[in-house]
Amino acid sequence: MKYIYSNVCTADCRGSCRIKTKVQNGKIINITGDPIDEYTLGSLCAKGYAQMHRVYSADRITHPMKQMGKGTGNWVYISWEQVLHEIALKLIEIREKHNNLLPVCLNKYLGSMGVLSRSIDGFFNSIGYITKMVDSPCVTTGVEALNFSFGTTKKPVPEDMANAKVIIIWGGNPAWTTIHQMRYVYAAKENGATIVVIDPVLTATAARSDLYIQIKPGTDLELALGIAKILMEKNLLDKDFLNEYTHNWASFKTLLEEIDLSQVEKVTEVPVDQIRNLAHLVGKEKPMTLWLGAGVQHTIKGGHSFRAISALSAMTGNIGIAGGNIHYATYEAWEFAGAFEALKPPQKSSIDAVGNQNNENMEHRYVGTGRHSQLLSLKPPIELLWVASHNPASQAPDSKAVKKALNSIDMVVVADQFLTSTAEYADYFLPVTTQYEQEDIVVSYWHYGAAVNQKAIDPIGESKSDFEIMRALAMLLNELSPGFSSFPVGRSASEWLDLEMQPQYPKLGINEYNQLIDKYKRVNLPDIPWQDKIFSTPSGKYEFPSVFDLDKITQDDQYPFRLLRERNVSVHNSQFRNSTCVKGFSEKTSVLINRQIANSRKLEEGAIVRLYNQLGEIVLPVTLSDTVPIDVVVIHLGCDYKELLELNDLVALIDTDLGDHFSDAKGLAFNNSYVDFTRA
Amino acid sequence: MTLMQRGFLLDPNRCLGCRTCIMACAANKNLPVGIYLRTIEKQEQRIGNRILKYYLSTSCNHCNNPECFRLCPKQALKKRKDGIVLHDSLKCDGCGTCTRSCPFEAPVINNITGRMIKCDLCHDKVDEGEDPACVAACPVKALQLINIDEVDRQEDVVRRLPGVIKIQITRPSIRYKRLKSGIQVLRNTIKEGVSGYNSDEL
Numbered sequence: 109m110k111y112i113y114s115n116v117c118t119a120d121c122r123g124s125c126r127i128k129t130k131v132q133n134g135k136i137i138n139i140t141g142d143p144i145d146e147y148t149l150g151s152l153c154a155k156g157y158a159q160m161h162r163v164y165s166a167d168r169i170t171h172p173m174k175q176m177g178k179g180t181g182n183w184v185y186i187s188w189e190q191v192l193h194e195i196a197l198k199l200i201e202i203r204e205k206h207n208n209l210l211p212v213c214l215n216k217y218l219g220s221m222g223v224l225s226r227s228i229d230g231f232f233n234s235i236g237y238i239t240k241m242v243d244s245p246c247v248t249t250g251v252e253a254l255n256f257s258f259g260t261t262k263k264p265v266p267e268d269m270a271n272a273k274v275i276i277i278w279g280g281n282p283a284w285t286t287i288h289q290m291r292y293v294y295a296a297k298e299n300g301a302t303i304v305v306i307d308p309v310l311t312a313t314a315a316r317s318d319l320y321i322q323i324k325p326g327t328d329l330e331l332a333l334g335i336a337k338i339l340m341e342k343n344l345l346d347k348d349f350l351n352e353y354t355h356n357w358a359s360f361k362t363l364l365e366e367i368d369l370s371q372v373e374k375v376t377e378v379p380v381d382q383i384r385n386l387a388h389l390v391g392k393e394k395p396m397t398l399w400l401g402a403g404v405q406h407t408i409k410g411g412h413s414f415r416a417i418s419a420l421s422a423m424t425g426n427i428g429i430a431g432g433n434i435h436y437a438t439y440e441a442w443e444f445a446g447a448f449e450a451l452k453p454p455q456k457s458s459i460d461a462v463g464n465q466n467n468e469n470m471e472h473r474y475v476g477t478g479r480h481s482q483l484l485s486l487k488p489p490i491e492l493l494w495v496a497s498h499n500p501a502s503q504a505p506d507s508k509a510v511k512k513a514l515n516s517i518d519m520v521v522v523a524d525q526f527l528t529s530t531a532e533y534a535d536y537f538l539p540v541t542t543q544y545e546q547e548d549i550v551v552s553y554w555h556y557g558a559a560v561n562q563k564a565i566d567p568i569g570e571s572k573s574d575f576e577i578m579r580a581l582a583m584l585l586n587e588l589s590p591g592f593s594s595f596p597v598g599r600s601a602s603e604w605l606d607l608e609m610q611p612q613y614p615k616l617g618i619n620e621y622n623q624l625i626d627k628y629k630r631v632n633l634p635d636i637p638w639q640d641k642i643f644s645t646p647s648g649k650y651e652f653p654s655v656f657d658l659d660k661i662t663q664d665d666q667y668p669f670r671l672l673r674e675r676n677v678s679v680h681n682s683q684f685r686n687s688t689c690v691k692g693f694s695e696k697t698s699v700l701i702n703r704q705i706a707n708s709r710k711l712e713e714g715a716i717v718r719l720y721n722q723l724g725e726i727v728l729p730v731t732l733s734d735t736v737p738i739d740v741v742v743i744h745l746g747c748d749y750k751e752l753l754e755l756n757d758l759v760a761l762i763d764t765d766l767g768d769h770f771s772d773a774k775g776l777a778f779n780n781s782y783v784d785f786t787r788a
Numbered sequence: 789m790t791l792m793q794r795g796f797l798l799d800p801n802r803c804l805g806c807r808t809c810i811m812a813c814a815a816n817k818n819l820p821v822g823i824y825l826r827t828i829e830k831q832e833q834r835i836g837n838r839i840l841k842y843y844l845s846t847s848c849n850h851c852n853n854p855e856c857f858r859l860c861p862k863q864a865l866k867k868r869k870d871g872i873v874l875h876d877s878l879k880c881d882g883c884g885t886c887t888r889s890c891p892f893e894a895p896v897i898n899n900i901t902g903r904m905i906k907c908d909l910c911h912d913k914v915d916e917g918e919d920p921a922c923v924a925a926c927p928v929k930a931l932q933l934i935n936i937d938e939v940d941r942q943e944d945v946v947r948r949l950p951g952v953i954k955i956q957i958t959r960p961s962i963r964y965k966r967l968k969s970g971i972q973v974l975r976n977t978i979k980e981g982v983s984g985y986n987s988d989e990l
Contacts, residue, residue, distance in 0.1 A: 139815060141925065151925040157811035161821050283804040287927045290804055294928055303970070310972070312805050315841035318970040377975045677806055689821045693810050693828060703834075734834045735841060737975050 113564035114625045118543045119680050120218035122286045122554035125152050129564045136160050146628045147555040148288050161689040163542050168525050170569025173537040196584050198519050209236035210473050211491040219497030222548035223608050224575045228496050230448030231578035234595035239473040248767035249775030250405045253414035259644025262637035264433045266555050270295035271431030272397040276304045280401020283312035284677040309742055310735035325670050327376040328404045332416035334372035335387045337364045339423050344391025346425025353641045353649050360652035395431030406778040411766025415653045422650045428638035441556040441631040444608040454594040476773025478504035480513035491518045501529035502682040505761040507754040539571040546573040549605050556631040560624045667721045667782035669741045676744040691747035698731040700742040706732045718788040724757040727788045793871035793936040795961025801968050802930035805843035812925030820900045825907045831951040847907035848894035849960030856886035872909045880904050891955040936961050
């Protein structure tokens, strides 16, 4: 018998693509994009189609394992019963020893965007106050920047981009990261729009643009201020918008008056006449929309750069109108009930053995995602680290420091599908199901489509969903130490989903989530944000910034080449890097070096180089390219070199300029590291 | 000479190099891991102060004079009236003559069956009036199913792009949109003042 199920990709991606899964005799035989998906129109990305093979991949781990010594590779089989028992005893021991659970750390991130992945946080909330690694090292910078300017982040629906007359894609590569959105970029172009790409590297997106500006990396703030100055000087301003709906314009204007355009040219390496052309385009063609990319965000001036770039929209009145605004991020589509979030430790545990501590005075201890070294200096120290939906040894800056931290923590638990770089430093590996093996729901943060993910097949081997793992652990803990967890273990996955979806039902026009199976439904946010021009800032208006730190030193001249990372089209950060299916057509892992530089160093195509800086070195082949400037090297990791290479061995942990006002930590400047290289 | 010749039209001004076509095909045909019937090749050339960068998506070109058809010792290949080149895997013994003779390296040996496999232009879908899987899955409609003689009259359609091998003797049934390039302001490059931003044809 053949069955067709509805699934949805749970990757941290704008698409959240709906999938149709064909199952025969309990095995997936085919997947396709779901044609009812109005954002994808039924096409997946290459990785999406490869998911089917990922489910059955030979290197997938489908039973719990215990490593006899971190990093030894000496893994032995362990039963679920035993592994949960050993972890539960550790949790109980920690609480007995410390009278609290602060030595327990949860490092959960965005490996799955499914609603049920929130059960991981829910479980830890249900046992006590712990240490949590929180916030995104990426969007916290940009979100905070826009929060200062707009009060919150809102964005248009994806298709509104087709209404623009000018699209500026600044530091992003949607051709490789957001393929479906390119349909709207092209639609705008067919309607006569000018597509501008500002990027240090001539990316696949830049290659398809009408105007490509190659900017010196890290000088986005200066270029934006240069454009703003010309808009002001040439009076290319929307006076009504400035007068009625903005705050602090006078002070921003004063700041712009001090900007020296020849200095902007010197810093950005974009000729003044080209900056003028760009300003005229921004000031004269309306509507203009902005795509703010992660490339800008990952620099030490990323936050202020976003503020300055967004000011171009405000100066020209491109806010609150069709075809305008900023296509960046919003959390508006994610109003769930928060039932997992709301779980609290049982009251019983509120009084410790001595009776001088109780939960009411306690709260979680927070450390920013990716800042693993900080875990080592905490008092009380971390004794148990639970890593779920994340591969920090590969994705956080300074991989060696992350590994050192993992290595020094008494017990590390990794819940994943594959033996990731992080899992090498685990004591226990818990096999997690893919989305095909469990029910879930994903609401897209980009197009707001809500999709049900049906359970299409039984879990492979002994795999369990994160939800089932957490629930089983809660049950066991309460058996061993009654009242340890308040997790409502009697509630099924579908009951949780129904509970979390309650606030979404009216917004989706449904009363039961299974109604989403055959219908494309969107959370009903306005197509165009800020139409009322009422902003949630203190002034109620769009707020221009007053001060910029233009003198911040960006160049570490010890190493002459700025290291930029470009996400390879066939991987999703470290996800899919082990996929043999994707490997065959993935762009190979290599370092892109400017052809002239390579010639001067006598390096030929394919030469193997040692790329190094103060943190370490990696060895990889060279690709000669004219698309990379002379002071930059670009790495895009493919599916080869899986175990041999951590790009983040060379990426320093550097704060961006914003993030800790609205969140717990600043963002991380992944694009602020410098390297040199020699033939290996 | 066939009356009609089906083929592909690739628009390099739209193709993202995203590889969706490769995997949509592989998923549709349930190909073993590592076997693909389509390739994506990045092209990068510098012409003066302009860098051309685009992607070529290529499968079996369903040639008008297919070498595979001519040379197959088992006569396992046939050409339909609409020009689609089909392969009868029951006749195939996997000798590889076709894979060596094809200028586009389109036929591949399926290591599971030991026989050749290549793009059949999803003729089952085409017969139902649907697009082939690669065409249907392209997120930006860079790839289209065409009747070759219909597009050959169009001015913006060319037979080759730089980077496409020059062999035309087999008369491959693939056409390309003429490549366009925008204005590029590259660092360390002095440019004259530019007035408009409409893409130049190359």
